[in-house]
Structures are given as structure tokens and as C-alpha cells.
Amino acid sequence: MSERIVVGMSGGVDSSVAALLLKEQGYDVVGVFMKNWEEEDINGTCTAEEDWRDVRDVCDLIGIPYYSVNFAKEYWDRVFSYFLKEYRAGRTPNPDVLCNREIKFRAFLDFAMTLGATRMATGHFVRTNEAGQLLKGSDSNKDQSYFLYMVHAQQLKKAIFPVGGMTKEQVRKIAEDRGLPVSKKKDSTGVCFIGERNFKKFLSEYLPAQPGDMVSPEGEVVGRHDGLMYYTLGQRRGLGIGGRGDGRSWFVIGKDLEKNRLLVAQGEDHPMLYSTQSIAEDVTWVGDAPMKEGETITCTARYRYRQPDQPVEATLREGRLLLHSLVPQRAVTPGQSAVLYKDDVCLGGGIVTKVVDPGSADPDKQINY
Template sequence: MVPMSPNTQLASTKRVIVGLSGGVDSAIAAHRLLEQGYEVEALFMKNWEEDDAEGRCAAAADLADARAVAEQLGIRLHTVNFSSEYWDRVFEYFLREYRALRTPNPDVLCNAEIKFSVFLDYALGLGAAAIATGHYARISAEATGYHLHRAVDEDKDQTYFLHRLDQGQLARALFPLADLTKDEVRALAHRLGLANAAKKDSTGICFIGERRFSDFLARYLPREPGPIETPEGLRLGEHRGLAYYTIGQRQGLGIGGVSQGRAAPWYVAVKDSANNRLIVVQDSRHPLLMSSGLEALQPHWISGRAPEAPFRCLARLRHRQPLQACELVAIGPKGCQVRFDEPQRAVTPGQSIVFYQGSECLGGAIIERGLAS
């Protein structure tokens, strides 16, 4: 299947509302739609109430950048506050998962529940026929429905975060950056003289921003210290609470790198909830960190139809991970089981596994547990 150009599936659509974040990607998305003849308006979403005395949440600065871009492009900018929806539909889930000692990916849920649900409904209410964002991904429309594909820029591809979109959402979505690389986006922004052309990319939690994560999480979750130990039971230090760590984590353990004369980094391997122990190992490919497969829950298939097992495909367990060959050996409405051709490191409960065939993103599921090698 050959992906279509960014606007082909909605060629007859004229009025589009772009989610303008204040960043360079959404600014160029708006510019490209204007070039293609669309009637473009923009919307800035505020989805988090700033309560940070240090001012790390930069919604005000982002709004100023969005206003400057909208003025330069000559488009109307709407503003809206979805903080309540974000809290109810994304952040409460985020906290539940951390309390359960899992590591959720709020960006995945934010796309499905806010950007392509709440924002989409709001835009349709304003009379738009579609929304557009600065995501790096491609959509094709065929007799079999709408298909999501990886972007031309593999390094920036964001299909991992978009895998829970459905047919109705894709039918009303445009990704104008599908055929551009990030370098080309930056270069175009500079040529246009956009105010945010040199603005760095955001890297924090979706809509919450960049901040010291453990301190932020401590506002909502109690610290429950316990021992940090080797698999053999040697105590190395004390952890802040199991919820504050993720499988495979190397930084921030506070235990140095030497044990019994061996100097090497430590990695989180097991969160032993029964005994409130954090088990760490020094080998990055220690058996406790490796899995030959996994079980996952809440499967979502973009087509609306699950493939029949056994099913060969490619998968990734985290954003930007190289695609891994695997087989879905069991597929059901509530979950699936996956076996990898090569053992995988740091399979993390709460994260997403996302499936691909060729360039197409098929969907994904939420990792429940790794299966031992």
C-alpha cells in the first residue's frame, strides 16, 4: 500500500482547525495547509493548571508563541481549557498506574482521549470538517478503511503514540508533516521567519511539561522507602518508593557502581511489591531483565479487526526502539501474547507494545508482564 499525500483523504474538506501548541511542528503544519488551499484556523489547548512555584509549566509562554505564529500566518486562534477533561481522562489513569507500580505512557492516552477526542469534538462544534496536528505520521484512505503509516522521518515518527486512534478519528485527522523531516521543518520555519523557528522541542509529560519527575510525582503519591538489594539479597541502599522507578532504569538509584569489587552500572530489574524491595543488577542483559515474550492487555486494532493468530509482524516496546520481529501466538478481545525472535530487554508493565507490518501501524496493547527467556 502506498500512503497518500497528507490531505488526499479529505480532498473536498476546506475548513480545518490546527492544534497550535506554540512549537515549530504545529506552526509548519498550519502553513502547509494554507499552501494547499485549506481554510485554516488554529486552537491552543491548555490542559494543565499551573501550580508550580518554579514556573516550569510554560503554558503562558507557549500561548504567546502560538499567538505570534497565528498572527504571522494570518489565521484566527481559538483558546480553550481542557484541564478538567485531561485530569479525568488521562491524569487519574496515570496516577492509578503508578500506584499499581506500573509505568504508564500518558502521551498515548492523551492523543486518544484529548487531542483526537475532546479537541476533535470541540473543533467539529466550531464548524470544522477536520483537525490537523504537527505529528510525524501518515494516513492513507483505501477501500478497506483508513490506515496509519510511519512518517518519512523515522527518527521523529510518532505512530507509537498514535496507535490507539480509531477509524473515526483518522477520518477527521490530517498530518501535514508526513513527508517532511525535522530538519526540513526547521529550515522552512526559518525561511518563513516564524517567531518560534528556533524553539526547542518539548520533552516533558504530555501538557504538563518538563520538571523533576520524582518531585512532581511525590505531590500525588506517598513515598514508601524500602531496601535496594541484589538478587542474592545484598543490601545496597534505600529506595524512595517502588512507584518512583521503572524496569531497566539506570540513573537516579543513588547506590554508586561498585559491589563486591565489581564496578559497573546498576539497573532496576524487579519491583518486589510483597516485600517492598527494589532488585537491581549490574549486567544490562541480566536474565532478570530479558524476556522472550510478553502478555499484554487492552488490545486496540486501528482497522477495528484483530488479526488471526498466529500472526507474524514487527513491534516496538518504546518510542524510537528499532522494530523487532515477533509473532502474536494468541489474540483475544481482552489481551494477546507475543513471542519475540530475539529476547527483549526491560519489558515494562504499563508501557505499550505497538505492532507494524511494513510501514503500517496496526495498533497495540498495554504490557502486563514479560515472559522469561
């Protein structure tokens, strides 16, 4: 009897090709579609219906059984409640990293085991090895290890990533050559499982907005904001500041939560957008911790998805990561993840809580938050 592998299928081309490849390799493959959001769109249609239809069509074509499982409660309790809490605190959260840990590699993995699977599979562009290390995907432009740094080695040992060693172009060509109906389906964007929608309108349905002043570094009121939760560091679009200053674009450089003020400045290279030191908490490691308490290691870091690796010195102190970037970093954002690497190996990371003044030895002297 062949090994059973349950594939998490989203209705997209990556997970569809993952299921196809495993089937062609002789595995006993089962497709499972995760429905994690109950909301309907403005036309009264469940936003997951189209994806679920694509999953069924793909599974019928390649000849594997399929199921749908509802994790909406788990998603709300473990991911979305955190998402709202972070926005209330003025930060910009990345729910995808928590979604991977709590839903795909916990709730879904547990479900896969109830179906008699020995392993689960997804369409993530990452790789692993026998030691359970998380490795970057071969396609540097699509590598998703940044989003999986919270997944532990013991979970990764029960997972397989069939497209992790391919490029996106190779994946699409396989889908087209095999006649998969999703071969030309565009990649999904937006919040994990919530999808593409007017984010400002969506967020306003859950959190009350508190408009306030936009203020320059000199203290001049230059406009009004709709609510601090709608803005993130480095943002240029949507500020609506015109006819002021020297004609250069305005950018968000910080938030003053106490006074409900959005701090803005002109010029994409404004010095207050840059820092060399930050603090990350809620630290998790894929495997064993790469450093002991008080120890400093030299490695690389990413502060956002698709960012090239940045050289850093990382120190573990009282459970927090103190990160010293050897190159000034633009718009390091509280709420986002700082993920550490040694070459192709993803070590783990943490959630950025403070961005500190690069010219100060005091880690509590903040400029961006």
C-alpha cells in the same frame, strides 16, 4: 468556500508549520491552543503562557484566527487519574497514548467540529491513507505512530498530518525560511501537557512515597530506594549504589510490590533484564483486528518510542495479546505499550501487563513483575 481545518497548535515548530502549510494550500485554517494543565510554576506563572504567546505570534504572522480551549478537567478525568493509578500499581505508564485518544482525537476533535471544521490537523510525524490506516512518519527518527495506536480509523479519517511526510530538518527549514518565531524552539519533552519539570518532586505531590530496600538477585540488601514509583526497568541513573560488587553499574531489574523492594543487579546485559514473552491487555486496533481469537500472526512490534521494529509472533487470546519476541528484548516494562506493525502500517497494540520467564511455558511465571 474553502474547506475549514482546525489545527491543534502547541506553540512548537511542528504544529506551527502544519498550520502554515495548510494556509498556503488555500484551506480556511483556524488555530486552537489546548490548555490541559492548570498548575503554575514556582514563580507563580502559568506554564502554558509562553506556548500560548508563541501560538498567537505564529497565527498573527500567517494570518489565521486562533482560540484557546481548556480541557483541564477532561485531562484529569481521562488521562491523569489513570496515570496515577498505574504508578500506584508499580507500573510505568505512558500517558501520551491515552492523551492522544481521549484529548486530541476526541475532546479536541469534537471542539473542531463545533467550529465548522471538516477535519482537524496536528503536527504529528505520522501519515494516513484514504482507508484510515495509520502509517509511520517519513522521518524514522521522529515517527510518532507509537503514540497514536489507540486512535481509531474513523477518527483518523477526520485528521490530516501536514508534516508527516517530512523530516524534522525540512520542517525547521520551512519555519526559518518563512520567518516563524518558533523556528529554533527546542522540542518539548516530559509528560504530555505537564511538560519538563522535576518528575520525582512532581509525582511526590500526588502519591505518598514508601522507601524500602534495594536487593540483589542473591537477596543481599545493597541500598535504599525512595519509593518504587520513582524507578523503571533498566534504569541505571539515580540508584546511588557505590562500592559494592565487581565495579559494574547497577540496573533496576524488577519490583517486589508485596515486600516494597526494588530488585537490582550489576551489568547492563544481566539476563534478568531480557525476555522473549510478554502479555499486553487493553488491546485496541486502528482498524479491523488483524487476527481472530486464538490466531497467531507474524509482524513487528515496538515496546518503546523510537525502538527499531522487532520481529514477533502475536496471538490474540481472550482479548489479550501474547507476544513472543523472536529476538530477546531488554527491559520490556509493564505499563508501557506494545505496538504492532506490518511494514509501515500501525495495526494497534496494548498495554504490557506481564513480562514472563523466557525459559518457561507458563505465562504466569514472571521475572520482571
